Amino acid sequence: MDNTTQRIDAAAADRSDPLRGFRERFHLPEGVIYLDGNSLGALPESVRQRVLNTIDKEWGVDLIRSWNTADWVHLPQRVGACIARIIGAEEGAVVAADSTSINLFKVLSAALDLNPGRSKIVSERENFPTDLYIAEGVAKQIGKGHRLVLSDSPEDIPGLLDEDVAVLMLTHVNYRTGYRYDMAALTRAAHDKGILVIWDLAHSAGAMPVDLSGAEADFAIGCGYKYLNGGPGAPAFLYVNPRHHGGFRQPLSGWFGHRAPFDFDSAYTPSNKIEQYLCGTPPVLAMVAMDEAMAIWDDVDMAALRAKSIALCDLFIQEIDSFAERLGLRLVTPREPELRGSQVSYSCENGYAIMQALIARGVIGDFRAPDIIRFGFTPLYLSFAEVEKAAAILKDILETSAWDAPEFHVRGAVT
Amino acid sequence: MDNTTQRIDAAAADRSDPLRGFRERFHLPEGVIYLDGNSLGALPESVRQRVLNTIDKEWGVDLIRSWNTADWVHLPQRVGACIARIIGAEEGAVVAADSTSINLFKVLSAALDLNPGRSKIVSERENFPTDLYIAEGVAKQIGKGHRLVLSDSPEDIPGLLDEDVAVLMLTHVNYRTGYRYDMAALTRAAHDKGILVIWDLAHSAGAMPVDLSGAEADFAIGCGYKYLNGGPGAPAFLYVNPRHHGGFRQPLSGWFGHRAPFDFDSAYTPSNKIEQYLCGTPPVLAMVAMDEAMAIWDDVDMAALRAKSIALCDLFIQEIDSFAERLGLRLVTPREPELRGSQVSYSCENGYAIMQALIARGVIGDFRAPDIIRFGFTPLYLSFAEVEKAAAILKDILETSAWDAPEFHVRGAVT
Numbered sequence: 105m106d107n108t109t110q111r112i113d114a115a116a117a118d119r120s121d122p123l124r125g126f127r128e129r130f131h132l133p134e135g136v137i138y139l140d141g142n143s144l145g146a147l148p149e150s151v152r153q154r155v156l157n158t159i160d161k162e163w164g165v166d167l168i169r170s171w172n173t174a175d176w177v178h179l180p181q182r183v184g185a186c187i188a189r190i191i192g193a194e195e196g197a198v199v200a201a202d203s204t205s206i207n208l209f210k211v212l213s214a215a216l217d218l219n220p221g222r223s224k225i226v227s228e229r230e231n232f233p234t235d236l237y238i239a240e241g242v243a244k245q246i247g248k249g250h251r252l253v254l255s256d257s258p259e260d261i262p263g264l265l266d267e268d269v270a271v272l273m274l275t276h277v278n279y280r281t282g283y284r285y286d287m288a289a290l291t292r293a294a295h296d297k298g299i300l301v302i303w304d305l306a307h308s309a310g311a312m313p314v315d316l317s318g319a320e321a322d323f324a325i326g327c328g329y330k331y332l333n334g335g336p337g338a339p340a341f342l343y344v345n346p347r348h349h350g351g352f353r354q355p356l357s358g359w360f361g362h363r364a365p366f367d368f369d370s371a372y373t374p375s376n377k378i379e380q381y382l383c384g385t386p387p388v389l390a391m392v393a394m395d396e397a398m399a400i401w402d403d404v405d406m407a408a409l410r411a412k413s414i415a416l417c418d419l420f421i422q423e424i425d426s427f428a429e430r431l432g433l434r435l436v437t438p439r440e441p442e443l444r445g446s447q448v449s450y451s452c453e454n455g456y457a458i459m460q461a462l463i464a465r466g467v468i469g470d471f472r473a474p475d476i477i478r479f480g481f482t483p484l485y486l487s488f489a490e491v492e493k494a495a496a497i498l499k500d501i502l503e504t505s506a507w508d509a510p511e512f513h514v515r516g517a518v519t
Numbered sequence: 520m521d522n523t524t525q526r527i528d529a530a531a532a533d534r535s536d537p538l539r540g541f542r543e544r545f546h547l548p549e550g551v552i553y554l555d556g557n558s559l560g561a562l563p564e565s566v567r568q569r570v571l572n573t574i575d576k577e578w579g580v581d582l583i584r585s586w587n588t589a590d591w592v593h594l595p596q597r598v599g600a601c602i603a604r605i606i607g608a609e610e611g612a613v614v615a616a617d618s619t620s621i622n623l624f625k626v627l628s629a630a631l632d633l634n635p636g637r638s639k640i641v642s643e644r645e646n647f648p649t650d651l652y653i654a655e656g657v658a659k660q661i662g663k664g665h666r667l668v669l670s671d672s673p674e675d676i677p678g679l680l681d682e683d684v685a686v687l688m689l690t691h692v693n694y695r696t697g698y699r700y701d702m703a704a705l706t707r708a709a710h711d712k713g714i715l716v717i718w719d720l721a722h723s724a725g726a727m728p729v730d731l732s733g734a735e736a737d738f739a740i741g742c743g744y745k746y747l748n749g750g751p752g753a754p755a756f757l758y759v760n761p762r763h764h765g766g767f768r769q770p771l772s773g774w775f776g777h778r779a780p781f782d783f784d785s786a787y788t789p790s791n792k793i794e795q796y797l798c799g800t801p802p803v804l805a806m807v808a809m810d811e812a813m814a815i816w817d818d819v820d821m822a823a824l825r826a827k828s829i830a831l832c833d834l835f836i837q838e839i840d841s842f843a844e845r846l847g848l849r850l851v852t853p854r855e856p857e858l859r860g861s862q863v864s865y866s867c868e869n870g871y872a873i874m875q876a877l878i879a880r881g882v883i884g885d886f887r888a889p890d891i892i893r894f895g896f897t898p899l900y901l902s903f904a905e906v907e908k909a910a911a912i913l914k915d916i917l918e919t920s921a922w923d924a925p926e927f928h929v930r931g932a933v934t
Binding site: 131133136138140143144146147151152155156159160162163164165166167168169170171176202203204205206209213229230231233234236237238240241242244245246247248254329335336337338339340353354355356357358359361362366367368369370371372383384385386387388389390391393463468470472473 | 546548551553555558559561562566567570571574575577578579580581582583584585586591617618619620621624628644645646648649651652653655656657659660661662663669744750751752753754755768769770771772773774776777781782783784785786787798799800801802803804805806808878883885887888
């Protein structure tokens with residue numbers, strides 16, 4: 105190639121990678137190039153011992169006393185505080201709790217309550233489906249005729265923001281395309297029309313710096329099991345801007361959201377802090393795994409993380425550019441780093457079988473119907489060499505039609 | 520004593536205990552008599568290895584593939600099926616998910632939707648507070664003027680059931696008093712007035728046989744971390760009578776409740792089975808612990824469990840009767856076994872400090888404000904000798920005023 109100045113040299117990039125030391129803090133299986141950390145993050149090595157200690161000592165020996173002695177009772181706040189630091193949230197504005205879907209139910213209900221007299225919830229058709237499903241559920245239960253207005257492309261969003269929109273609800277980085285919205289600009293545009301904004305950070309938290317406070321976002325939700333590496337089905341999180349604390353009630357008013365849960369009052373008096381967004385008893389085993397996974401982030405330079413994320417994605421795109429058109433791959437993720445998250449997706453025919461063939465060769469990404477093969481790039485544990493090799497394996501599979509074997513067409517329950 | 524024929528002999532009872540073999544399947548700390556299994560069940564020995572396998576192999580090595588290969592995706596149904604067998608539920612009528620509070624939100628919303636045109640939700644003032652809080656939250660969000668009508672004593676419930684009641688919502692066994700409602704009779708009385716019934720089985724599931732199907736109950740919810748021993752903050756469960764499946768929507772309409780979650784449709788099409796009551800991604804680490812804990816129940820004779828539970832409670836009451844009046848304890852749990860669950864509670868002055876003194880002597884029960892000391896009796900891992908000894912220690916503490924030391928008056932976050 106001629107334009108070597110533009111090209112990323114994988115070996116050189118690995119040598120100068122300031123984050124390369126983090127890989128040893130994760131357990132990664134032999135022979136696997138894991139490009140699915142945006143679906144399930146890899147296992148942090150220290151989680152095993154931490155969970156064992158919780159089982160053996162805290163549960164097994166100290167039993168009920170551990171709610172106090174091991175401070176189980178404040179795990180949602182403690183984990184929330186760790187997450188807050190990497191998403192630019194104010195102190196006391198984040199808790200870890202429940203699932204992303206349930207957390208969206210809470211904050212969307214609260215947002216609609218805070219912005220009465222408007223009928224629309226704006227989102228995008230390509231949003232992660234559960235967000236849209238939850239919006240349907242909230243609107244139906246409130247029963248005041250709120251309706252979901254869905255854009256068909258990111259560019260259409262600003263045009264949909266009018267004085268009848270109560271809430272703009274977007275996933276910061278799209279799960280299929282990897283497209284990234286300009287959080288600050290869209291939040292400002294929405295606020296100008298009196299619209300509250302909810303950001304779903306499922307594909308942002310731990311993938312890049314996020315600045316909720318700087319963007320003056322109203323609410324955010326996100327996932328613990330992707331780039332935060334909290335484990336399968338890890339607790340999710342939610343953010344409420346301090347200016348909205350105490351001003352209204354979210355409807356999932358369980359006892360952990362009470363101002364004094366252990367007074368056992370029969371009437372609900374909500375906490376006027378972020379704790380109001382807690383509901384039932386926190387899942388301790390899942391919470392300690394998440395808490396342990398979050399400890400890694402104390403040492404991560406988020407600017408370096410973002411720089412490596414961009415470089416990993418650029419390298420993958422660069423390698424695939426050399427054969428994409430010839431072999432039927434169409435890049436659906438924006439080329440411009442500022443418009444994307446930490447994933448690269450291609451549309452192609454036979455995507456499901458191609459992904460199965462990749463997995464059989466040790467390159468784990470995933471398939472998203474109808475035609476997307478998706479690769480997530482986790483800067484904490486991926487090397488540039490792996491990314492280069494993954495692209496080479498994909499090329500080989502396509503060139504040899506290796507995906508066209510019967511076993512690669514059998515669908516599992518989760519694809 | 521003269522009436523030896525009435526008295527329970529602890530040593531003899533232990534010798535003839537058909538459940539005594541189960542104790543070795545639990546980890547119980549040395550020097551502790553654990554009478555708080557109704558707050559947090561003890562650790563089943565096999566949970567450790569099971570969770571380790573999930574961390575090391577399923578998460579650490581197989582990663583995202585475990586949703587299929589380890590069938591993580593069906594954990595809610597699998598655990599639900601185990602629970603179904605011990606609460607008399609029909610096949611396919613129970614799932615494990617979320618917290619008890621959130622599950623109540625789902626089924627109460629569904630019940631109110633199924634029974635329109637009625638304005639009251641009947642419960643009892645002494646119900647576990649989170650149930651009442653959730654009812655407040657549901658009613659407020661629906662915004663149709665539903666109001667909570669609370670009885671001040673169990674006997675008053677039937678008189679509150681009229682044609683304007685949409686839902687009767689009770690905890691089968693009261694968390695403070697241990698009073699147990701007649702599930703079948705009350706359900707029938709409610710149905711006679713066109714009222715739907717939700718039973719909270721937090722203090723019943725795993726404590727005694729329950730027959731939801733026989734009672735024709737409409738809905739039930741319950742807790743995984745008490746008598747089911749699923750671990751701190753374990754997933755909760757919910758039951759929906761098959762006659763109500765598919766007839767309406769619950770509002771927490773996350774993707775796991777979709778008819779085809781992995782089709783990634785933008786519109787919500789609810790499952791017409793129990794799966795509709797799932798919401799977000801299940802917490803796998805917590806679910807596998809729960810799944811493992813449930814394996815024990817395959818071998819439990821529930822009639823024998825109930826017989827031992829009654830005998831353990833009878834023994835405790837018998838021992839305490841000899842000094843209760845003199846030392847200021849008043850039994851608040853019914854003496855009649857058919858009116859109680861598997862706990863015994865006393866009201867007394869200085870209950871908090873007395874419980875702290877007991878805990879310092881290795882007898883772990885708990886305190887419930889304002890004046891209740893509460894003892895749970897878990898038939899799977901308690902011996903009669905322990906119960907006798909616990910009563911003797913309580914007597915000693917009261918006789919010597921050992922509770923009246925400064926350290927026993929310091930309150931923790933969770934009491």
